[in-house]
Amino acid sequence: MPFVRISVPAGTAAAARAALADAVHQALTETFDVPQDDRFQVIEALGGDSLVCTPSYLGLSHARPAFVQIVCSVGRSVEKKKALLRRMAELAQEGAGWRREDLIVHLVEVQKENWSFGNGLAQYA
């Protein structure tokens, strides 16, 4: 059900991009009850001035940011969201060597009937 878009700076190695995508998906399966085979992701690499990130905000510095947008169904608690964010940063560091400060995430929540996984059906409605 989640649809994920990850935006990283151009020049990020293919292995790091893949490991980042894996980290986001694994965190979703561990904390958001997302099935293993429910995986739909875009990973885009953005050249120099296409990705604008503040050098620091809220006391965190940013060197090589990854922007992660997760569209998911409504209904998760604040605690679940916190667990997802925490786990994602851990796994991105472990798997991709991504600085924890540089994983910048937001969730966009939608209604359950807003998804189609093919065949023109709203499978969750």
Next chain:
Amino acid sequence: MPFVRISVPAGTAAAARAALADAVHQALTETFDVPQDDRFQVIEALGGDSLVCTPSYLGLSHARPAFVQIVCSVGRSVEKKKALLRRMAELAQEGAGWRREDLIVHLVEVQKENWSFGNGLAQYA
């Protein structure tokens, strides 16, 4: 009012991309009361590892997926949403030869006052 983003694998022929975009727009006009000239779309082609899709989910196999994100105003019924999803898959198959299993869609709903179609005005507020 809808804003549409379609993500297809690189190598998708220009004619197929255009037909897919037409199919999404036509389905919106037929089922969501979207005016013909209310059309704002991005169609992006994503190279090899930039588009990650499960080989199958919920019993549907995926070979050459198109991810379709539709931002629209809140207020459509579940029935209308189902009609949109159904019609979109039909038209994508008819017009672009797109496998119905491979049209993967989600809707993001926003408030009516959240749109500007130019001139700095919120035309629907």
Next chain:
Amino acid sequence: MPFVRISVPAGTAAAARAALADAVHQALTETFDVPQDDRFQVIEALGGDSLVCTPSYLGLSHARPAFVQIVCSVGRSVEKKKALLRRMAELAQEGAGWRREDLIVHLVEVQKENWSFGNGLAQYA
């Protein structure tokens, strides 16, 4: 807190892209209480048929459209949203020479706990 994605036609000069991004950010700081250093943006340039825009809608003509998507937290009044849209169009024209008719915007609102600015924390929760 806002996450901004700006989509412009390929061929838009780098200076115009940068000025457009500046305009969007400045308008957010002036009208939406966004801190100066709370800046996270993607500016993508889209070749020919990747950006589809109606020639006109609601009486406004479109020549060289910029699509602007702003993900932000819920809670702004309609008046604040109108002020943001108005100011953005002014600044885009002043700074980037962008036609006011051609700034096409939508806001996607999310819960406060849906953001992480790094370190795996939900800083606004």
